[in-house]
Amino acid sequence: MIRAFLIDRDERFVRQFAEQLEQTGEIVVVGHSTRGEQALQQIQRLKPDALFLDIHLPGMSGMELVQRVRENGDLFVVYVTGDKHLAIEAFSQKATDYLLKPVDEDRLHRAADRLRRLNNQ
Amino acid sequence: MRAILMDDERPALQHLERMLKEDGRIQVEAMFTSPEAALAHLRQNKPDIVFLDIGMPGMSGLAAAEYVQAMYPDLPIVFITAYSEYAVEAFELQAMDYLLKPIVPARFRKMLDRVAASLARKAPMERLQPPAPHPNQPTVHCFKQFEIVDSAPSVSNLKWRTLKSKELFAFLLHQREEWVARDLLLETIWPHYDLERAIKHLHTSVYQIRKLLKEWQIGAVLEYNLESYRLLRGGIRTDAELFETAVRNDDADRGLRLYRGEYLAEHDFPWAVLRREELHRQYVRIMLQTAERQAAAGNPQAALQRLLALHEAEPYEEVICGRILKLYKDSNDIGALKRFYHTFAIRLQTELNTVPQADLATLYEELAGKP
Numbered sequence: 001m002i003r004a005f006l007i008d009r010d011e012r013f014v015r016q017f018a019e020q021l022e023q024t025g026e027i028v029v030v031g032h033s034t035r036g037e038q039a040l041q042q043i044q045r046l047k048p049d050a051l052f053l054d055i056h057l058p059g060m061s062g063m064e065l066v067q068r069v070r071e072n073g074d075l076f077v078v079y080v081t082g083d084k085h086l087a088i089e090a091f092s093q094k095a096t097d098y099l100l101k102p103v104d105e106d107r108l109h110r111a112a113d114r115l116r117r118l119n120n121q
Numbered sequence: 122m123r124a125i126l127m128d129d130e131r132p133a134l135q136h137l138e139r140m141l142k143e144d145g146r147i148q149v150e151a152m153f154t155s156p157e158a159a160l161a162h163l164r165q166n167k168p169d170i171v172f173l174d175i176g177m178p179g180m181s182g183l184a185a186a187e188y189v190q191a192m193y194p195d196l197p198i199v200f201i202t203a204y205s206e207y208a209v210e211a212f213e214l215q216a217m218d219y220l221l222k223p224i225v226p227a228r229f230r231k232m233l234d235r236v237a238a239s240l241a242r243k244a245p246m247e248r249l250q251p252p253a254p255h256p257n258q259p260t261v262h263c264f265k266q267f268e269i270v271d272s273a274p275s276v277s278n279l280k281w282r283t284l285k286s287k288e289l290f291a292f293l294l295h296q297r298e299e300w301v302a303r304d305l306l307l308e309t310i311w312p313h314y315d316l317e318r319a320i321k322h323l324h325t326s327v328y329q330i331r332k333l334l335k336e337w338q339i340g341a342v343l344e345y346n347l348e349s350y351r352l353l354r355g356g357i358r359t360d361a362e363l364f365e366t367a368v369r370n371d372d373a374d375r376g377l378r379l380y381r382g383e384y385l386a387e388h389d390f391p392w393a394v395l396r397r398e399e400l401h402r403q404y405v406r407i408m409l410q411t412a413e414r415q416a417a418a419g420n421p422q423a424a425l426q427r428l429l430a431l432h433e434a435e436p437y438e439e440v441i442c443g444r445i446l447k448l449y450k451d452s453n454d455i456g457a458l459k460r461f462y463h464t465f466a467i468r469l470q471t472e473l474n475t476v477p478q479a480d481l482a483t484l485y486e487e488l489a490g491k492p
Contacts, residue, residue: 087208091219092228094235098212107213114215121242 002115005046006032007039007053007062008080013101017080020103021052024112036060043069050076050096050115055086066093076115122240123150127159127185128174128201133222135299137172137201140224142298144233156185160192167193170217170236175202183207186214197239199232259339263361264400265382267291285310286326290333291385292392293343293352294359300349309392361400373407373414380404405435412444421448436468439481446481450488459489 004027008014011034018029031046033039036059043051051069055062063086066077078097079090090098096118097111124147128134134152141147150168153159163171171189175182186198197217200207201224211219217239218232260270267287281287289310293301303323310326311319327343327350334341340355360379367376384397408431415424425448432441442465449458462477462485469475477485 084209085205087212088205088219088221091208091211091216092231095212098209100209110213110215 002027002050002076002112002119003030003046003048004028004050004052005030005039005043005048007034007036007051007057007065008032009034009054009056009058017052017103020105020108021112023105024109026112026116034058036062036065039065040068044072047073048075049119050078052078052080054081055079055083056081063089063093066095076118078111078115122147122169122237124148124170124172125150125159125163125168126152126172127154127156127182128152128172129154129176129181130174133174137224139297140226140229144230146233146237156181156188159185160188163189163192167196169240170197170199172199172201175200175204175207183210183214186211186216190214197236199236259337259357260363261294261357261359262381263291263294263359263384264364264380264386266387267385282329283326285322286329288388288390289323289326290330290352291388291390293330293350294354294357295393295396296351297362298351298353300346300351303348303350306350361396364400365403368403368407373411376404376407377411405431405438405441409441409444412448416448416451421452424448425452437473439478442477443481443484446484446488455489458485462489 004021006014006018006021006029008017014032014034018032021027021029027050030048031042033042036057039053051066053062053065057065060068062079062081069075077090077093077095078099079086079095080099080101080103082101084100087098096115099107099111124141126134126137126149128137131154134154138149138152141149147170150166151159151162153162159171171186173182173186173189182200182202186200189196189198198214199217200211200219201222202219203222205221208219218235220228220232262268262270281290289306292306292309307314307316307319307323311322314322327345330352331343334343334355339357340353341357342353342355344351344353360381361384364376364379367373367379380400384400385393386397408427412424412427412431415421415427425445428441428445428448432438432445435441442462445461446458449455449461466477469477476482
């Protein structure tokens with residue numbers, strides 16, 4: 001089971017996406033946040049396996065947040081965003097996946113699958 | 122780790138091949154300019170990784186990636202392309218990485234680290250294809266005199282039948298596994314011969330080299346294709362490339378040990394001049410760096426010795442003179458400082474009919490003037 005933490009500025013999206021993730025059967029959502037700074041603290045406490053987050057967040061950007069989180073240990077990163085122009089940077093950051101909103105089930109399943117495989121290595 | 126490369130532009134393929142070779146972790150098994158050819162090859166041979174370009178207009182790179190994944194779902198794919206807009210799709214295809222052209226070396230290394238780590242995780246037993254075992258790991262000396270050095274006496278005793286074969290071999294080695302057109306070879310090695318005779322000589326030399334390589338058994342091969350030749354080095358390492366690697370890795374000590382003399386110094390090969398000068402520049406640079414280090418570490422005598430030796434090799438290079446003056450000053454040896462400068466000034470006058478440049482003259486005034 002992959003323990004995931006979600007970050008998105010939209011509270012409703014977070015809830016809906018959390019449900020989608022759990023429906024894949026591979027992922028359990030252990031926490032979520034709508035702001036970067038809060039998220040950092042919670043992540044440090046909860047130590048999730050994976051982060052699902054948007055790039056455009058109030059306060060610090062998703063990529064900056066990932067950099068900060070990774071200072072305390074590596075984890076899987078999946079960007080979930082409406083912006084299709086930052087995928088190259090995501091590769092540079094070694095993100096595991098990059099999902100465009102709205103995320104369809106199939107695509108999400110593949111992302112979850114991939115996470116599972118990587119996690120098991 | 123064995124790689125297949127695909128790009129519709131041959132120069133791009135060669136560039137990537139060169140970069141991979143310089144890193145050394147990944148061996149290029151084959152290169153293709155057409156996806157069909159690449160896929161045909163892949164069907165028979167599974168590499169450890171595939172590098173794909175995404176060209177315009179046809180999105181053949183992405184399509185090829187899909188086929189590759191259908192064939193080998195766990196085979197990592199790295200895209201190297203001029204276009205940034207396919208990155209989202211690349212994630213869909215679960216590509217391992219996506220690099221933009223022109224390739225930035227630091228980014229390239231990061232990608233290779235990632236690839237290496239991933240392959241290591243996957244199958245720790247099989248991931249490192251052991252290189253085809255070479256009974257010998259010969260070094261070829263290029264500094265000072267061109268010679269083959271090998272522990273096996275049967276090899277080090279191999280004699281070159283003709284000087285031209287030796288020069289041809291040195292020249293092909295100098296090309297660092299790049300293809301050379303036959304006409305260029307003829308022009309370079311046999312410049313004053315008429316075409317027919319030159320070609321005969323070329324064939325003879327090629328035959329001799331191939332015979333040598335076969336006896337040597339180090340996996341080196343002299344290839345011919347479309348009126349061009351190239352020497353695949355197999356197990357051969359030259360001291361010149363080891364030197365360049367040492368310089369790149371800031372390993373000054375190793376570099377200085379390797380540099381026994383200038384590149385092909387004892388041979389009159391006009392084609393070697395540029396590389397000789399470049400290598401010499403690198404040598405001077407690391408000598409200066411090492412002297413700096415020694416001076417900083419509280420060993421000015423050693424630094425001074427080094428710089429004086431360097432000064433002998435480069436008698437007109439004023440940067441070296443400046444460092445020497447400073448070291449004399451640091452050691453409080455004003456007498457030696459003054460003597461050195463005056464000797465240098467006289468030499469410049471008699472040999473080049475000129476005077477020291479303003480920078481050095483000013484430095485001298487400063488250092489000699491103060492008590």
